[in-house]
Amino acid sequence: MSNAVSALNGKTATGPVTVQELGLTGMVTLRGDFEDEGFAAAVTQLTGLQIPDVRQFQTDGVKTVLWMSPDELLVVLPYTEVNAFVTAMNDALAGSHYLVANVSDARAIFSVSGEFATEVLGKNAPVDFEASQFVAGMVRRSRVGQVAAAYWKLDDGSFRVVCFRSVAEYVFGLIATSATAGPVGVY
Amino acid sequence: MLLLQCPYCGVNAEETELAAGGEAHLKRATVGDSDEAFEGYLFMRENKKGVHLERWRHAYGCGKWFLAARDTATLEVFGTYPAQTTEPPADVTENIRAKYPDWSWKETA
Numbered sequence: 001m002s003n004a005v006s007a008l009n010g011k012t013a014t015g016p017v018t019v020q021e022l023g024l025t026g027m028v029t030l031r032g033d034f035e036d037e038g039f040a041a042a043v044t045q046l047t048g049l050q051i052p053d054v055r056q057f058q059t060d061g062v063k064t065v066l067w068m069s070p071d072e073l074l075v076v077l078p079y080t081e082v083n084a085f086v087t088a089m090n091d092a093l094a095g096s097h098y099l100v101a102n103v104s105d106a107r108a109i110f111s112v113s114g115e116f117a118t119e120v121l122g123k124n125a126p127v128d129f130e131a132s133q134f135v136a137g138m139v140r141r142s143r144v145g146q147v148a149a150a151y152w153k154l155d156d157g158s159f160r161v162v163c164f165r166s167v168a169e170y171v172f173g174l175i176a177t178s179a180t181a182g183p184v185g186v187y
Numbered sequence: 188m189l190l191l192q193c194p195y196c197g198v199n200a201e202e203t204e205l206a207a208g209g210e211a212h213l214k215r216a217t218v219g220d221s222d223e224a225f226e227g228y229l230f231m232r233e234n235k236k237g238v239h240l241e242r243w244r245h246a247y248g249c250g251k252w253f254l255a256a257r258d259t260a261t262l263e264v265f266g267t268y269p270a271q272t273t274e275p276p277a278d279v280t281e282n283i284r285a286k287y288p289d290w291s292w293k294e295t296a
Contacts (some may be wrong), residue, residue, distance in 0.1 A: 055196055069249035070195050126201045140194075142204055143247045 007108035007168035013176035017114030026082035030100035032071040042092035108168035115160030116183035145174045196249040208242030211254045
């Protein structure tokens with residue numbers, strides 16, 4: 001079997017704000033009707049987490065379920081568990097109208113942490129990162145620079161950023177350069 | 188800068204996150220309709236200086252299409268609403284009439 005490698009193979013830029021590509025991470029796109037009891041039950045049963053509210057995410061530290069749109073979730077889980085999860089999800093949802101796609105190797109995931117991580121992201125996105133507006137537990141799909149991305153804020157104030165794998169180098173470079181340039185004092 | 192609130196995810200999205208989709212509430216001409224009806228459906232569009240009902244897509248966000256009532260001259264937004272509607276909802280109409288008491292939409296005029 002081929003040797004799976006993440007987009008940037010764990011590339012890290014350290015400094016006051018550390019940007020790290022998180023390496024191989026399982027990511028599964030789930031689409032379906034959130035109101036449907038079968039769908040909600042399958043998500044809860046297989047992740048142990050509830051379907052999150054609008055623009056929120058649920059996490060237990062290992063698995064994370066993110067709200068991506070009114071009919072789309074992103075499940076982040078360990079890379080080794082993805083195939084089993086997809087199979088189980090397909091079995092659980094068989095017969096209903098749904099989509100389960102393993103996008104682990106089609107996305108790149110980054111951690112942005114440090115004292116002014118908020119400002120680093122704020123420089124590159126049309127999003128209000130003010131602490132009272134963008135609270136921990138919130139997820140936002142928007143863009144980083146010129147490309148689509150989603151970001152969410154963890155309890156420790158750090159962020160996770162997900163983008164398409166093909167633009168991983170661009171996103172990493174952009175965020176790392178913004179971090180080097182220092183804070184601007186907005187947030 | 189244009190800010191529209193996406194009715195699906197509640198985000199106040201600015202225009203670089205959005206994709207414009209032209210006029211809203213178009214009725215599709217179908218089998219058996221006249222050539223004129225097809226021409227109207229395909230080509231005839233409102234081009235107003237003033238209140239305009241438009242389609243927008245929250246392209247970088249949740250990816251959903253929604254509709255917006257906007258003044259093309261001042262960029263004032265009167266409201267946004269889900270795409271699963273065949274006419275502007277009452278609250279949007281009210282907002283428009285508060286500013287333009289004589290406003291009427293072509294379908295209701």
